[in-house]
Amino acid sequence: MTSMNQPFLSAVALEKTFTLHAQGGQTLAVMRGLDLSLARGECLVLAGPSGIGKSTLLKMVNGNYRISGGRLTLHFGSEGQGRDGRTGDGPDGEEHDNGRLELADLPAQAWHVLRRDVIGYVSQFLRVVPRVSARDVVMEPLLARGADEQESRQRAETLLARLNLPERLWSLAPGTFSGGEQQRVNIARGFIAEHPLLLLDEPTASLDAANRDVVVSLIQEAKARGTAMLGIFHDEDVRDRVADRLLPLEGHMGTASEEKL
Amino acid sequence: MNDFTHSAPTSEDCSASGNNDSGQNRSGYNNSGYNFAYLDEQTKRMIRRALLKAVAIPGYQVPFGGREMPMPYGWGTGGMQLTASILGADDVLKVIDQGADDTTNAVSIRSFFERVAGVETTTETARASVIQTRHRIPEKTLSNDQILVFQVPIPEPLRFIEPSEEETRVMHALEEYGVMHVKLYEDIARHGHIATTYAYPVKVDGRYVMDPSPIPKFDNPKLHMSEALMLFGAGREKRLYAIPPWTRVESLDFEDHPFEIQAWDEPCAICGATDSYLDEVITDDAGGRMFVCSDTDYCQSRREEVA
Amino acid sequence: MNRPVKACPGPVHPAPTRPVLTRPALLEARDITRLYGPDKGCQQIDFTLHQGEVLGIVGESGSGKSTLLRVLSGLEKPDAGQVVYHSDIDSSAGQAGALDLYAISEARRRALLRMEWGLVHQNPRDGLRLGVSAGANVGERLMALGQRHYGRLRAAGQDWMSRVELDPERIDDAPQTFSGGMQQRLQIARTLVTQPRLVFMDEPTGGLDVSVQARLLDMLRTLTRELGLSVVLVTHDLAVARLLAHRLMVMRRGRVVEAGLTDQILDDPQHPYSQLLVSSVLTP
Numbered sequence: 001m002t003s004m005n006q007p008f009l010s011a012v013a014l015e016k017t018f019t020l021h022a023q024g025g026q027t028l029a030v031m032r033g034l035d036l037s038l039a040r041g042e043c044l045v046l047a048g049p050s051g052i053g054k055s056t057l058l059k060m061v062n063g064n065y066r067i068s069g070g071r072l073t074l075h076f077g078s079e080g081q082g083r084d085g086r087t088g089d090g091p092d093g094e095e096h097d098n099g100r101l102e103l104a105d106l107p108a109q110a111w112h113v114l115r116r117d118v119i120g121y122v123s124q125f126l127r128v129v130p131r132v133s134a135r136d137v138v139m140e141p142l143l144a145r146g147a148d149e150q151e152s153r154q155r156a157e158t159l160l161a162r163l164n165l166p167e168r169l170w171s172l173a174p175g176t177f178s179g180g181e182q183q184r185v186n187i188a189r190g191f192i193a194e195h196p197l198l199l200l201d202e203p204t205a206s207l208d209a210a211n212r213d214v215v216v217s218l219i220q221e222a223k224a225r226g227t228a229m230l231g232i233f234h235d236e237d238v239r240d241r242v243a244d245r246l247l248p249l250e251g252h253m254g255t256a257s258e259e260k261l
Numbered sequence: 262m263n264d265f266t267h268s269a270p271t272s273e274d275c276s277a278s279g280n281n282d283s284g285q286n287r288s289g290y291n292n293s294g295y296n297f298a299y300l301d302e303q304t305k306r307m308i309r310r311a312l313l314k315a316v317a318i319p320g321y322q323v324p325f326g327g328r329e330m331p332m333p334y335g336w337g338t339g340g341m342q343l344t345a346s347i348l349g350a351d352d353v354l355k356v357i358d359q360g361a362d363d364t365t366n367a368v369s370i371r372s373f374f375e376r377v378a379g380v381e382t383t384t385e386t387a388r389a390s391v392i393q394t395r396h397r398i399p400e401k402t403l404s405n406d407q408i409l410v411f412q413v414p415i416p417e418p419l420r421f422i423e424p425s426e427e428e429t430r431v432m433h434a435l436e437e438y439g440v441m442h443v444k445l446y447e448d449i450a451r452h453g454h455i456a457t458t459y460a461y462p463v464k465v466d467g468r469y470v471m472d473p474s475p476i477p478k479f480d481n482p483k484l485h486m487s488e489a490l491m492l493f494g495a496g497r498e499k500r501l502y503a504i505p506p507w508t509r510v511e512s513l514d515f516e517d518h519p520f521e522i523q524a525w526d527e528p529c530a531i532c533g534a535t536d537s538y539l540d541e542v543i544t545d546d547a548g549g550r551m552f553v554c555s556d557t558d559y560c561q562s563r564r565e566e567v568a
Numbered sequence: 569m570n571r572p573v574k575a576c577p578g579p580v581h582p583a584p585t586r587p588v589l590t591r592p593a594l595l596e597a598r599d600i601t602r603l604y605g606p607d608k609g610c611q612q613i614d615f616t617l618h619q620g621e622v623l624g625i626v627g628e629s630g631s632g633k634s635t636l637l638r639v640l641s642g643l644e645k646p647d648a649g650q651v652v653y654h655s656d657i658d659s660s661a662g663q664a665g666a667l668d669l670y671a672i673s674e675a676r677r678r679a680l681l682r683m684e685w686g687l688v689h690q691n692p693r694d695g696l697r698l699g700v701s702a703g704a705n706v707g708e709r710l711m712a713l714g715q716r717h718y719g720r721l722r723a724a725g726q727d728w729m730s731r732v733e734l735d736p737e738r739i740d741d742a743p744q745t746f747s748g749g750m751q752q753r754l755q756i757a758r759t760l761v762t763q764p765r766l767v768f769m770d771e772p773t774g775g776l777d778v779s780v781q782a783r784l785l786d787m788l789r790t791l792t793r794e795l796g797l798s799v800v801l802v803t804h805d806l807a808v809a810r811l812l813a814h815r816l817m818v819m820r821r822g823r824v825v826e827a828g829l830t831d832q833i834l835d836d837p838q839h840p841y842s843q844l845l846v847s848s849v850l851t852p
Contacts, residue, residue: 008584021840022847040583064835077583099586108815108829109618110589117587129789129811130782144793196584226580422697435675437682439712446707447700449718450740515718 007037008075008228009061009197015069016056030056034070034252040196043219043229045243052253054232055124058199060103061230062121063111067104074101074118074197116144121199122190126182128175134160134185135170141193152192159188163214179206191218198222200231204238216241298345298378304328308346308501312492315503320465321433322416327499337370337395338496340412344393347408347492348374353381355389360397360538360555367395386558396459398480400537400559403489405506411474413495416502418462418472438470441513449518458523464511465504473510479522479538484510529554532563591618593654594766594798595640596666600649602639607821610636613649615817615827617766622792622799624813624830626806626845632822633802634770640800641687641768642677645670653680653766682712686759690771692751695758696743702729702754703739709762728757732787749780753787760791769801773808785811806849810834818842 016031030053038044046054059065060072076099106114115121120141129137138156143149160170163184169177174185183206190198200219204212212235219242222229233239296302304326311325330338348354354374358367362384370393371382383389386399393410403409419429422440432438441462448456461478465471473484474493484491484504491504504510514520528535530551537559539552554560595617603609610632617623625633638644640651651669669677681687689695696705703725707715715721726736732753734746743751752772759767772788773781789812792799803809809816809830816833818826818841826839837843 018836019838021843041580059835062831063829064831066832066836066838074586076586101586101589106589108827108832109591109621111829112621112814113587113589113591118584129786130779131786194581196581224580226583422699431674431678435678437678437712439682439708442711442716443697443700443704443708446704446711446718446721450701450703450722514716515721516716517719 006039006075008040009036009038009230010073010075011036011057011070012073013070014057014060014067014072016060016065017068029254031060031253032069034249036247038197038228038230040226040228041223042244043223043231043242044245044247045231045233045239046249047246048249048253050234052249054249055201056253057249058121058201058230058232061197062119062199063103063106063115072103074103074114075099076101116141118195119197119199120190120193120195122187122201122203124201124203124205126174126186126189128173128182130175131173133171134165134174134177137174137185138188138192141189145193155192156188159192160185162218163188164211180208180211183207184211187215187218191222194222194225194227196227198227198229198231200229200233202232202234204233204235212238295377297350298348298374298380299330300328300342300345304342305346308342311501312343312346312503315492315501316490316505318469319504319508320463320469320471320502322500322502325499325501327496330496331373332369334497335414336366337393337412339494339499339501340393340395340410340496341370341373341494342496343410343492343494343501344374344391345378347410348378348380348391350378350380352390353383353388355383355386355392355558356394357392357397357399357556357558358395359540360399360559361557363557384558385562386556396475396477397538397555398476398483400534400554400556401562402483403487405488407489409487409489409491411476411491411493413472413474413493413500414497416472416493416495416498416500418470433469436468438464441470442515445513445515445518449515455514455518455520461520462513464513466508467511470513471502471504477523477538478512478520481510481512481520482522486510525552527552529560532560532567534560534563591620593617594619594621595654595800596650596652597636597640598650598652600636600639600646600651602635602644602646603822604635608632609822610639610819611822613824615824617798617800619765619798620796621815622797622801622813624809624816625800625802625819626804626809626816627819628804628845631819633804633819635822636819637768637770637800637802641685642669642681643687655680655684682709683762684765686762686764686767688752688756688759688767688769688772690774692743692748692755695755696751698743701740701742702734702746705743705754705758706761708758713762724761728761729754731791732757733783747780749776749784752776752784756784756788756791760795760797763795764797766798766800769799771803771805772801773803773805781808788812806834806846818845 012035014031014034018028018030020026020028036044046057048054056065060067135153135156138160139152142152142155157170165181165184169181174182187203204215207215216238219229308325311323315321315323328342330341332338354371356367356371358364361367374380375382386401390406391408391410392399395412398409417429419432419440421444423429423432445455445457459477460472460475461481463471463473463481463484473481486507486509487504488506490506492501493503494501512520525539529537529539531553534554537554537556540555541550542553543550593616597613597615600613601611603611613636625636627633639646653667653669654665655667703722706725706728707721710721710724722739725739729736729739734750734753743754746754773784776784785808801812813830816827816830817824818833818839820841826833826837826842833842834846837846
């Protein structure tokens, strides 16, 4: 089945609200009525002024934020469906056909699998794990899938080299690295496992021009493999080079900064 | 079981006579003023019942209502209560301490039973029907009409690692014996070999781990498939246990550090025996020493044979 | 398998198929209550731990998380409810399946604790035998399982000491000569040497210096992944929970007030108490 034109990720009337119990149960509506459709091999870039809360959508797709309303759906190819008789374990137990998976209210264990196999996330900042070397940070997503250690190491080093991270840093924990160096470790970690869906949260923010180019080519290669990407890029140059479409968020996002007091 | 009951009927007769406490109803021990073999008949019956249970469950520690004996704990009160309970008028008693018939403790216990039971005593292993012992098993192989009674200081082999009696009972019940090997492991780690040389733990009939009392490990093989009944009594802790005749008794070990008994480079300096457990005897202040049989009867009988 | 294992640098990847999203259940808490007094202990706890999952139980002291851990790990019978363990031992003998932890015999339960489960205490002194060497500590569970070869026991001891980053040369040293962090690593080696399927950990990094904690956390993460362990982890430290746990249960006054994916609980807590707990910590 050629599925390049069908959406891999879709959102319909997506909503996100926060209820702040410490502030008398105040409710912040940060997103409402958002629709989107993202196909394989496509890079959709979120557009809107800074501070509008673009990361919110990425965090919803990655499972960090719960979905308050609407639907957020992954569309899998159908050939794997039913091979083992399972239809997933959505809370309602409904039998989706065509591999549709609603992300709202998925149990935690389903998220582990999705993050390991389907959804990759390159966040703006590296969450530094003490004592773990840059190389190991990058390898981890592969090891989590049970990949061969030697091969994983090789691929990690290839990526780090490509991102111009000096070899002497590979064995060090990134805690003491500069922002740009940490960012590159983070990018390598995000791209190594070639997830079918990548969430990119300003991956080039603290990079120099040369390394921005490397990231752009990584994104273009991912696209060519069929990776669907949802990204936030403030750098207009990078955005123009990677975006297939822009997703305007204005009108859908509550201005959280005003409401938050 | 034959061995076990063989001495009992006499005491039962005694109790049946209805003169439990007079101590005067039999000839031969009328000077003591005590019941035959010191303990009253009800106590002896209670201990015999406990002994039957012990025989039925080899290696299992049976609690019993221990009595005060006219000597301090640690001098063999447990063994003496067992001996008193199984002794009959026809029995011939031998008492050894570290293999010797002539040490203070052995002489005292022997004369005690001569006085309160009027039984014949001997130092000859082969002639004895009941042998009470501290820290040794006679060299001469015992037969199925003999009973060996051990004096036991600490009956619980798991006590060194687990102070709670409740817990050790559960450990026995569930056969949680891994810690016994922890101890042996530690021995090898520290000394390069299993340095436990006495009270070496055994597994009885493939089930209960048991402390054989502080006999040298040299004697452990004699427990295995012994013809004679082995009884163990701990007076302070009021526990008794048994190894019935023809019971498997294995000393715990590791595959690559198998159980071994002590060996000496020289024979007994007195009788020339090469197969007995030897004591080191210091002969002068200049460091002179010799090795002689710890089993005095064995040593003497060998000399008599030669002579 | 229907998941993209490794990248092939080739052309377009095939359309991803839906991965199997469920894993087999390993341990179930069914409506567990164990109370010492009103709201003291734990009540009406219900959850399923899946194979390979690390479940963090968080909450402040007195919230009932340690009581729950004791009930789950077979040390304390609940007033009501069941702990069900999905055992795969004896499966050839047809005895596989669900074991009701407090309905099986004590013998079976203790055997389970010894062979398939592990318990890591907050204070390593509670989990170690201080009177015997490090090697004997590591070897004990193997000996309990019937390992009777000194050389192999020793090799396993050294191997595991290396895995928890202790100097294998110190195999004959007594645990008293080790620092707190080293003792904790020794306890972990002693627990994991039999490759248990399920490990309970009670504040495993509590009482350790921050730098020592970090080292231990990293080690636990790696071991958990390599051994495919399922873990129930009790901690009051949300940073520890973030690093180790896939999933969190937030407890308060003996009850679970919120449960879910760790990131979700920490980034988007729903319950007022969870929000309070998360907001009172510096960036977990």
